[in-house]
Amino acid sequence: MNTAWKYLKPEDIRRLKNYEFGAKAMVEGYLSGRHRSKQRGASIEFHEFRQYVPGDDLAQVDWRVFARNDKLFLRTFEQETNLECHIFLDASASMAFPEQEQRLTKLEYASFFAACLSWLVTSKNDRVSLTLFDQGIRKHLPPGSTRRHLHDLMTTLEHTTAGAPTDLPEVLHRAHPLLKRRGTLVILSDLFTDPARLFTALNPYLHRGFRVHLFHILDPAELDLGNRGLSRFVDMESDARLTVHPQALRDAWKKEILDHSRTLRALAAGRHVDYALAPTTESYFSLFDRFRH
Amino acid sequence: MSLFLQQPWLLPLLALAALPLLVHLLSRTRPPVYRFSNLDFLQRVVRRTNRFRKPKDWLLLILRTLAILALAAAFLGPLLLSKSAPLPGERTTLVLLVDRSASMAARDGAATRFESAILAAREALSSIRPDAANVVWIDAEPSAVFPEPAPNRAFLGESLDQAGARPEAGALARAWELALRQCAIGTGRKELVVISDFQASAWKAFDGTVPSDIHVRAVPVAKGDAPNIALTSLVASPAEPVAGQEATVLCRVRNFSGEARRPLLSLDAGGSHQSRPVDLPAWGEAEAAFTVRCPAAGLLALTAAIDEDSFPGDDRRYLALRVRESLRLAVAAPANSAEARVARSLADALPWLDTVDCPDPANPPPCDLLLIPAWDGSSPEKLRALAEQSTTLIVHPAPGSPAKSLSVLASTPPDAADGMLTIETKQDGWQSMPAEGHPAFALFASGEFGNPLAGTIRQRVRLPASVTGKGETLGRFADGTPALVSFPTASAPIILCNLPLDPAAGDWTTRQSFLPAFAELILHTRPNKPGDHFAIESGSLPAWSPSDPSQAATLTLAGPDGKPVPLEQTTGTGGPVWRARQPATPGIHAWLVSGQPVHYSVANFPESESDLRALPEPPTFGPGSSRTNDSLARAAALDHGLPLWPWLIGLTLLAMLVEPWIASPTLRKS
Numbered sequence: 001m002n003t004a005w006k007y008l009k010p011e012d013i014r015r016l017k018n019y020e021f022g023a024k025a026m027v028e029g030y031l032s033g034r035h036r037s038k039q040r041g042a043s044i045e046f047h048e049f050r051q052y053v054p055g056d057d058l059a060q061v062d063w064r065v066f067a068r069n070d071k072l073f074l075r076t077f078e079q080e081t082n083l084e085c086h087i088f089l090d091a092s093a094s095m096a097f098p099e100q101e102q103r104l105t106k107l108e109y110a111s112f113f114a115a116c117l118s119w120l121v122t123s124k125n126d127r128v129s130l131t132l133f134d135q136g137i138r139k140h141l142p143p144g145s146t147r148r149h150l151h152d153l154m155t156t157l158e159h160t161t162a163g164a165p166t167d168l169p170e171v172l173h174r175a176h177p178l179l180k181r182r183g184t185l186v187i188l189s190d191l192f193t194d195p196a197r198l199f200t201a202l203n204p205y206l207h208r209g210f211r212v213h214l215f216h217i218l219d220p221a222e223l224d225l226g227n228r229g230l231s232r233f234v235d236m237e238s239d240a241r242l243t244v245h246p247q248a249l250r251d252a253w254k255k256e257i258l259d260h261s262r263t264l265r266a267l268a269a270g271r272h273v274d275y276a277l278a279p280t281t282e283s284y285f286s287l288f289d290r291f292r293h
Numbered sequence: 294m295s296l297f298l299q300q301p302w303l304l305p306l307l308a309l310a311a312l313p314l315l316v317h318l319l320s321r322t323r324p325p326v327y328r329f330s331n332l333d334f335l336q337r338v339v340r341r342t343n344r345f346r347k348p349k350d351w352l353l354l355i356l357r358t359l360a361i362l363a364l365a366a367a368f369l370g371p372l373l374l375s376k377s378a379p380l381p382g383e384r385t386t387l388v389l390l391v392d393r394s395a396s397m398a399a400r401d402g403a404a405t406r407f408e409s410a411i412l413a414a415r416e417a418l419s420s421i422r423p424d425a426a427n428v429v430w431i432d433a434e435p436s437a438v439f440p441e442p443a444p445n446r447a448f449l450g451e452s453l454d455q456a457g458a459r460p461e462a463g464a465l466a467r468a469w470e471l472a473l474r475q476c477a478i479g480t481g482r483k484e485l486v487v488i489s490d491f492q493a494s495a496w497k498a499f500d501g502t503v504p505s506d507i508h509v510r511a512v513p514v515a516k517g518d519a520p521n522i523a524l525t526s527l528v529a530s531p532a533e534p535v536a537g538q539e540a541t542v543l544c545r546v547r548n549f550s551g552e553a554r555r556p557l558l559s560l561d562a563g564g565s566h567q568s569r570p571v572d573l574p575a576w577g578e579a580e581a582a583f584t585v586r587c588p589a590a591g592l593l594a595l596t597a598a599i600d601e602d603s604f605p606g607d608d609r610r611y612l613a614l615r616v617r618e619s620l621r622l623a624v625a626a627p628a629n630s631a632e633a634r635v636a637r638s639l640a641d642a643l644p645w646l647d648t649v650d651c652p653d654p655a656n657p658p659p660c661d662l663l664l665i666p667a668w669d670g671s672s673p674e675k676l677r678a679l680a681e682q683s684t685t686l687i688v689h690p691a692p693g694s695p696a697k698s699l700s701v702l703a704s705t706p707p708d709a710a711d712g713m714l715t716i717e718t719k720q721d722g723w724q725s726m727p728a729e730g731h732p733a734f735a736l737f738a739s740g741e742f743g744n745p746l747a748g749t750i751r752q753r754v755r756l757p758a759s760v761t762g763k764g765e766t767l768g769r770f771a772d773g774t775p776a777l778v779s780f781p782t783a784s785a786p787i788i789l790c791n792l793p794l795d796p797a798a799g800d801w802t803t804r805q806s807f808l809p810a811f812a813e814l815i816l817h818t819r820p821n822k823p824g825d826h827f828a829i830e831s832g833s834l835p836a837w838s839p840s841d842p843s844q845a846a847t848l849t850l851a852g853p854d855g856k857p858v859p860l861e862q863t864t865g866t867g868g869p870v871w872r873a874r875q876p877a878t879p880g881i882h883a884w885l886v887s888g889q890p891v892h893y894s895v896a897n898f899p900e901s902e903s904d905l906r907a908l909p910e911p912p913t914f915g916p917g918s919s920r921t922n923d924s925l926a927r928a929a930a931l932d933h934g935l936p937l938w939p940w941l942i943g944l945t946l947l948a949m950l951v952e953p954w955i956a957s958p959t960l961r962k963s
Contacts, residue, residue: 097330192331235332
């Protein structure tokens with residue numbers, strides 16, 4: 001199997017060994033693992049006492065309690081299970097910005113991070129899924145933890161090109177049935193969408209107990225329009241044109257972007273969603289810190 | 294204001310103003326293409342900042358267009374000209390009408406109004422730079438420096454420097470006419486610059502109109518209404534007292550300020566000094582009377598003065614009195630008549646009274662009073678004319694004289710009396726008493742000297758009540774019939790006397806009270822001759838014609854300062870007249886013969902010049918006139934054209950400096 005993947009370099013793998021992927025919330029999974037689960041099962045960590053009902057495993061009956069008060073109580077323990085990480089990667093046309101060979105596009109930056117995250121998750125036998133989207137779901141790789149699955153995931157990333165306009169809320173709405181188990185939801189996008197719609201779409205996930213990480217990936221040129229002269233701006237998604245003087249809009253633009261980011265951050269904080277603004281000039285390894293407890 | 298272009302052929306340069314617009318449009322048509330991730334956000338930002346961005350672009354366009362336009366316009370050499378500016382190359386005649394009347398000596402701060410006027414006149418000469426100019430003075434005798442406008446501005450400048458305000462009123466109308474004549478002589482564009490304090494009392498009623506080809510500019514130099522106190526009048530009564538008589542000198546002081554004042558008023562009468570304070574209300578006046586004793590006949594000089602203020606010219610006033618040795622009483626009665634004897638005895642008793650015979654009452658010799666003891670009613674018109682020409686008439690009508698003559702003499706309606714006058718006789722006679730209030734008998738008001746009209750009158754004439762009722766009754770009989778009636782005229786009164794001087798008809802003349810009573814009657818009814826025999830206008834030339842030709846040999850004139858004044862002899866209608874060669878200044882000018890004063894010429898400060906209030910706005914003189922409250926030099930510079938190119942270059946530079954500030958938000962923020 002070819003291991004020379006475009007978005008997962010050996011030096012990154014070496015560096016990733018020092019990182020750990022955890023989940024602040026309890027997760028659901030099939031296999032026993034390092035992560036706590038709401039499902040009661042076999043582990044050494046006590047959960048609660050519960051009255052016996054017919055059909056319960058008699059092995060879990062606490063006989064000491066029965067001997068003391070003649071009642072059957074079950075002693076339940078938390079079940080430790082593996083983690084599922086669902087990566088939603090924005091592959092819309094705007095993610096191809098900037099169109100300069102010497103600089104990473106937002107899609108490439110997000111792909112590097114997705115690849116590293118996938119490796120980090122699967123290296124601990126946790127499961128990772130990948131959903132590529134623009135205005136709809138372009139591709140969905142269900143959760144997996146095998147090397148084969150990692151290979152498929154890397155191959156998918158390498159062959160992904162930016163496509164149609166974005167509609168993240170719609171994508172989240174459609175992807176919800178695809179995620180069978182709750183886990184960690186990692187969204188990598190430039191988030192040029194309405195924050196209210198976005199969080200409305202995230203509500204079902206949050207209700208199910210998903211831990212959501214929103215990574216707002218922006219190029220520095222999007223944070224600051226710069227001092228260029230009068231220019232004709234062409235929309236990478238819709239080919240719409242607009243002739244403006246960026247110098248004149250520079251302050252207003254910066255304020256607009258920061259306001260957008262602040263809105264997202266405020267909504268995220270209210271719903272216990274992790275939000276991070278990730279300029280493409282910043283190392284994507286710093287984003288892994290968001291997963292630490 | 295009008296605009297004149299020196300380089301009009303460069304007008305097409307203005308088309309360059311379209312350059313920024315073209316650049317603006319072209320730069321907007323081909324901007325570089327920049328693919329961007331999301332335009333929805335950008336459009337939202339554009340919409341939000343649209344109202345700020347668009348004006349800025351327009352501002353830039355306007356700024357650049359303005360810069361180019363100003364630069365192009367600078368090459369055209371524009372000149373800003375006043376509406377009435379001369380055409381380039383046109384000759385200019387300037388006449389400066391400068392006020393140097395007395396009010397111009399008022400001080401507004403550090404400088405007098407006249408000094409300000411001289412500055413303004415020099416400014417006009419140097420800034421207007423006329424081809425020919427002249428200065429016309431507004432004073433008592435308006436004059437011009439040159440006979441006609443001449444190019445010698447330097448001499449005019451020297452004349453202005455040497456001039457000073459004169460203590461005399463300005464003859465505005467004559468000065469105005471002279472200035473217009475000077476303008477009419479001039480050629481080319483004619484400018485008349487009127488420089489004055491525009492004293493309200495002098496200029497308010499002045500109507501100065503000018504021909505349409507003369508441009509008039511009024512330059513006011515008064516900076517405020519200077520407060521002032523002035524001695525405005527000095528009058529003696531009687532105007533010609535006789536030796537030994539007391540004269541009352543009345544001084545009037547006016548306050549031309551908004552504050553009440555209390556100056557000290559003093560009077561010097563031939564070395565005798567009196568003074569007293571005078572209370573003056575704000576903008577009011579007060580009078581003070583001094584009693585001056587005239588011990589001997591001759592000339593008596595009076596000088597009244599108040600405390601000096603900031604405008605001292607009118608703080609002194611002068612008066613000269615001729616104290617007469619005697620009054621002349623002409624008696625129109627036969628020399629051996631009883632009335633003539635009574636008159637002679639009066640003259641013997643009164644040292645200041647001389648009597649002369651008068652054979653024809655209608656043609657009396659020179660006299661002050663004419664006594665007609667038994668007037669037959671002849672020549673009433675002539676007699677009345679005599680009274681109006683300053684001869685007091687004391688008339689006792691004779692019985693049988695026409696009553697109509699009496700009516701003519703008293704100037705009552707001709708049909709007021711008719712018939713002949715008749716006599717009435719009463720053996721025990723009638724007593725008479727003076728009427729109250731008349732100054733002639735004020736001496737007897739206390740009763741100390743008894744009844745001035747005491748005596749028994751046994752014969753009296755029946756005077757028509759229609760005549761006597763029109764006059765002022767000085768005395769009346771016990772039955773109410775008028776005994777002494779005065780009919781005033783313009784100069785001297787006519788006394789109708791029904792008290793006979795003949796002792797046979799009444800014993801009034803034999804009583805002790807007769808002498809003082811008649812003397813008082815004479816003194817108080819003597820002709821009211823004008824007391825201005827010596828008065829001349831300030832600024833006029835003192836002149837005198839000596840009655841004795843032999844006096845001319847040693848005749849000199851001493852000015853108010855005692856220095857001799859040069860004289861010249863001219864010939865008048867009455868013979869040779871000696872005239873001073875320089876205008877009179879306020880004071881007493883003494884005509885001396887062998888070193889002794891024989892006549893005075895008294896000039897006083899003109900009363901009209903004491904009110905220093907100026908017109909709130911300088912007057913306008915027709916459609917071609919303007920008022921110059923600001924610098925005359927600036928107005929004149931505008932007449933010659935104000936070059937605008939430096940301003941346009943400055944505007945260009947300013948626009949270029951501001952342009953980057955507008956264009957760069959970063960620079961603007963910093």
